[in-house]
Amino acid sequence: MATELQVWWFLLCVVSAVNVLALSWSARALHGRHHTLPAEAYASRRLQLVLSAGYVLGCAYRSALPVFDVQRICLFDSWLSSVIVGRSVATVAELCFVTQWALLMHEISRFTGSKTGKTAAFAVLPLIGIAETFSWYSVLTTSNLGHVVEETLWGVTAAMLVITLLSAWPLCPQRLRPLLAGSCLMGVGYVAFMFMVDVPMYWARWIADEASGRQYMGLAQGVADASGRWVVSHQWEDWQSEVAWMSLYFSVAVWLSIAFIHAPVLERPTRLARPTPAAG
Numbered sequence: 313m314a315t316e317l318q319v320w321w322f323l324l325c326v327v328s329a330v331n332v333l334a335l336s337w338s339a340r341a342l343h344g345r346h347h348t349l350p351a352e353a354y355a356s357r358r359l360q361l362v363l364s365a366g367y368v369l370g371c372a373y374r375s376a377l378p379v380f381d382v383q384r385i386c387l388f389d390s391w392l393s394s395v396i397v398g399r400s401v402a403t404v405a406e407l408c409f410v411t412q413w414a415l416l417m418h419e420i421s422r423f424t425g426s427k428t429g430k431t432a433a434f435a436v437l438p439l440i441g442i443a444e445t446f447s448w449y450s451v452l453t454t455s456n457l458g459h460v461v462e463e464t465l466w467g468v469t470a471a472m473l474v475i476t477l478l479s480a481w482p483l484c485p486q487r488l489r490p491l492l493a494g495s496c497l498m499g500v501g502y503v504a505f506m507f508m509v510d511v512p513m514y515w516a517r518w519i520a521d522e523a524s525g526r527q528y529m530g531l532a533q534g535v536a537d538a539s540g541r542w543v544v545s546h547q548w549e550d551w552q553s554e555v556a557w558m559s560l561y562f563s564v565a566v567w568l569s570i571a572f573i574h575a576p577v578l579e580r581p582t583r584l585a586r587p588t589p590a591a592g
Contacts, residue, residue: 379399
């Protein structure tokens with residue numbers, strides 16, 4: 313295995329191990345807050361924990377057994393490294409992650425009273441469901457055009473999250489504004505990465521395939537191919553184009569998922585009843 317590839321894969325595994333430990337710590341920390349959080353807030357954060365576990369463990373699996381889907385390239389000669397398995401794990405993990413987004417957006421929108429935010433919160437999961445469908449289309453047919461649509465939808469969804477966070481700014485307590493600002497900056501960075509790096513990368517690959525006259529597979533043929541064919545490659549050149557997004561996806565995105573578990577509980581202050589004047 314090339315030295316660069318070996319170091320990269322080792323770092324992915326180390327980060328994933330730390331992420332699993334962080335998830336375990338988060339579970340214990342949340343349990344410790346059981347009696348201090350309102351019942352509804354605790355139930356919401358516990359659901360975030362379950363969904364985060366799906367994402368963290370899914371990313372850990374894909375870090376240990378990375379796969380370059382369209383090219384059917386993997387690091388290890390095993391059916392567990394096949395595209396059909398890796399993409400299935402990714403689908404479940406990503407739906408868990410985006411459900412976390414939707415729940416947080418709904419919570420913020422309810423706090424701010426934003427009808428636009430609530431509509432966006434309900435739209436997130438269907439949009440990513442469509443994105444996953446296009447992802448499977450690309451994986452099975454080997455046409456990168458589906459990935460262009462997929463990543464565009466992810467970028468749009470992230471932009472909706474940022475808008476929802478910004479809508480909370482006027483009502484956000486002063487002590488939480490630095491956290492809100494940091495979250496917005498991360499969201500803007502993600503949107504910029506998607507539309508300036510990820511989407512153009514897949515678009516360029518599709519254009520190159522079209523120019524070379526690449527023959528795409530049918531869906532049935534793609535299922536058979538993704539299930540039974542994997543190409544083991546230990547050459548850095550074969551993986552180099554995937555390093556940036558995989559590294560960020562299996563680290564920063566996972567940290568964001570874990571952070572959702574610890575999101576501050578937004579509650580409007582209870583108005584005290586105005587005292588009744590004493591009878592004169």
